[in-house]
Amino acid sequence: MADVEFHDREIMNDVPLEGDITVPGLKTQYEDQEISTLDEPVRETIMRDVKAVGTKFWHVLYPKQSSSLLKEWDLWGPLILCVFLAMMLQGSTEELNKMRDGGPQFAEVFVIYWVGAVIVTLNIKLLGGNISFFQSICVLGYCVCPLAISLIICRIILIASQTTALFVVRFIIVVIAFGWSTFASTAFLTDCHPPNRKALAIYPIFLFYFVISWLIISHTHS
Amino acid sequence: MADTSNSWSSQQGMNQSAVINLSDVGEMEIVNDEGDQSDYETGFADSPKQDKNGKGVQEEARQRIGQHVTEMFWNAGKQQAKKAWSLYGNIDILRPYFNVEPHEVRARLLMSLIPQKPTNERQRVYRELYGPLMVIFTLIALLLFQMKTAEHKVEEGTLMGTAFGVCFTYWFGAAALVWFLAYVCNTRIAMLQILSMMGYSLVGHCLVLFLGTLIHTSHDHLFFYLLWAVIGGISALKMVCIVVSRTHGQSQRLIVCGAIVTLHLLFLLYLHFAYHQIVEDLSDTFNSDLQLKIEPANLQNKDVNEAVKKVTFSALHGAKQLVNSPAAEGLHKVVSKSVAGDIKHVVADQKAMLMGNQTKF
Numbered sequence: 001m002a003d004v005e006f007h008d009r010e011i012m013n014d015v016p017l018e019g020d021i022t023v024p025g026l027k028t029q030y031e032d033q034e035i036s037t038l039d040e041p042v043r044e045t046i047m048r049d050v051k052a053v054g055t056k057f058w059h060v061l062y063p064k065q066s067s068s069l070l071k072e073w074d075l076w077g078p079l080i081l082c083v084f085l086a087m088m089l090q091g092s093t094e095e096l097n098k099m100r101d102g103g104p105q106f107a108e109v110f111v112i113y114w115v116g117a118v119i120v121t122l123n124i125k126l127l128g129g130n131i132s133f134f135q136s137i138c139v140l141g142y143c144v145c146p147l148a149i150s151l152i153i154c155r156i157i158l159i160a161s162q163t164t165a166l167f168v169v170r171f172i173i174v175v176i177a178f179g180w181s182t183f184a185s186t187a188f189l190t191d192c193h194p195p196n197r198k199a200l201a202i203y204p205i206f207l208f209y210f211v212i213s214w215l216i217i218s219h220t221h222s
Numbered sequence: 223m224a225d226t227s228n229s230w231s232s233q234q235g236m237n238q239s240a241v242i243n244l245s246d247v248g249e250m251e252i253v254n255d256e257g258d259q260s261d262y263e264t265g266f267a268d269s270p271k272q273d274k275n276g277k278g279v280q281e282e283a284r285q286r287i288g289q290h291v292t293e294m295f296w297n298a299g300k301q302q303a304k305k306a307w308s309l310y311g312n313i314d315i316l317r318p319y320f321n322v323e324p325h326e327v328r329a330r331l332l333m334s335l336i337p338q339k340p341t342n343e344r345q346r347v348y349r350e351l352y353g354p355l356m357v358i359f360t361l362i363a364l365l366l367f368q369m370k371t372a373e374h375k376v377e378e379g380t381l382m383g384t385a386f387g388v389c390f391t392y393w394f395g396a397a398a399l400v401w402f403l404a405y406v407c408n409t410r411i412a413m414l415q416i417l418s419m420m421g422y423s424l425v426g427h428c429l430v431l432f433l434g435t436l437i438h439t440s441h442d443h444l445f446f447y448l449l450w451a452v453i454g455g456i457s458a459l460k461m462v463c464i465v466v467s468r469t470h471g472q473s474q475r476l477i478v479c480g481a482i483v484t485l486h487l488l489f490l491l492y493l494h495f496a497y498h499q500i501v502e503d504l505s506d507t508f509n510s511d512l513q514l515k516i517e518p519a520n521l522q523n524k525d526v527n528e529a530v531k532k533v534t535f536s537a538l539h540g541a542k543q544l545v546n547s548p549a550a551e552g553l554h555k556v557v558s559k560s561v562a563g564d565i566k567h568v569v570a571d572q573k574a575m576l577m578g579n580q581t582k583f
Contacts, residue, residue: 108381108382111382111383112382115382119359122313123320123352123355125313126313126316126317126320126352127320127352128317128320128321196323196324197322197323197324198324199324200322200324200327200352203356204356204359207356207359207360207363210363211363211366214363214366214367218370218371
């Protein structure tokens with residue numbers, strides 16, 4: 001409550017200050033002195049954010065103990081990955097859509113992704129880990145990246161006619177990606193777990209990635 | 223109400239920066255309004271005292287209504303934020319129930335399948351929710367797996383939603399019912415203990431469903447019934463032992479234990495058959511298809527057989543008449559043997575082809 005009131009007062013006090021910015025004489029000086037993100041081209045702003053998201057993807061693919069995923073969290077990466085997975089896993093052909101009454105798969109993947117991440121996060125918090133809610137969701141979301149890559153490979157393999165050998169290949173790829181995802185997320189979150197309860201915190205993460213990887217491997221029609 | 227007074231003062235301050243030396247707020251507003259449209263000086267000059275009675279009252283009322291509305295919205299928003307905050311803060315209330323060590327969870331999972339003989343001493347039930355929750359999430363994952371392999375279709379909602387709904391409804395619903403019965407029958411057990419106990423007992427369900435989906439052997443469900451009786455029975459017995467040790471009186475024990483066992487075992491049956499049925503249906507239709515396709519093939523074979531027999535018979539008859547010698551008898555035997563062998567080969571080949579097609583399906 002206290003900080004809400006404080007916030008409000010701040011806004012109210014800011015009102016006359018806002019008028020000062022528009023004073024004509026000051027404007028040019030302001031522009032010259034400070035590096036302001038207000039005036040930069042939109043392209044630069046977007047590129048900077050895209051770069052930040054890209055480096056986070058790289059951190060996931062090459063997991064070493066790095067705190068950048070934790071400190072500067074964003075939800076862009078998870079959102080992109082989630083929509084990508086949901087779209088790729090949806091039955092694409094007309095016949096399949098007719099057969100499955102429109103296919104609830106998009107919603108299914110979406111719900112599994114976000115609800116799963118929320119459950120895992122709440123579990124970590126309940127076990128006494130010190131991490132903020134969105135930090136954990138960011139890490140869990142970004143760590144789906146290896147699985148997304150394995151999905152792309154699987155879709156490419158699915159173009160060819162299916163044999164047992166190809167299924168084994170797909171299986172191995174998905175299992176590797178699953179291990180990778182789990183390993184990366186535990187590497188990032190390892191400091192936040194209470195030290196003696198790591199197994200308890202890792203089990204839901206394991207289950208979460210297991211369900212996603214199983215969705216990928218059970219997706220057989222191209 | 224510090225907020226409103228604050229906004230008031232700031233508003234006043236703003237106005238004072240625009241129009242100097244006016245203390246009446248209502249009048250100031252009018253001046254400001256007009257001043258925005260036209261020149262400053264004229265606005266100041268044109269503000270007559272008579273406006274203060276007509277326009278001024280209206281303006282004041284409008285302002286007050288505006289204030290009230292903003293206040294209302296502010297309060298509503300504040301309450302919403304408070305609610306969300308308290309919900310998030312409530313996590314701390316749940317925290318004691320998650321205070322377990324990995325080895326404790328492992329031991330409890332194992333113990334849920336090992337019933338202990340009830341004595342006069344009360345058996346311990348833990349107030350813990352981590353294990354039950356994880357067991358239920360595992361069960362949900364297994365159900366999803368089963369539904370997918372059974373091509374289960376859900377008309378509205380998702381598979382995930384159905385699995386979630388079924389598992390959590392059972393957990394809370396059954397626990398509430400058992401709690402009510404326990405309350406009526408004077409069993410010394412708390413709601414949280416019931417939740418924990420029933421949650422841990424679902425380990426048996428997980429095992430049975432996992433094995434039943436993995437080793438789906440035949441149509442007679444013998445394997446499943448065996449698992450159902452043994453593993454489901456063991457975990458039900460465990461709960462029965464706990465309840466018996468905490469209840470006095472035979473009929474009370476019977477009621478609570480009967481309810482628990484029925485719910486527990488029926489839920490397992492439901493989980494197996496509700497989402498497994500379709501696999502059987504599929505294999506049934508598949509089998510009947512196979513038979514339908516083989517029967518016409520057999521008929522065809524018979525036709526061919528008879529035709530060939532007729533031809534060979536007439537040919538042999540003709541040959542007999544022509545030659546009319548004992549050598550013809552030997553020829554007859556040789557030819558009929560070879561023809562029969564050929565027919566057998568053809569029939570076997572056709573069957574093999576048909577079987578191959580079926581397996582491709």
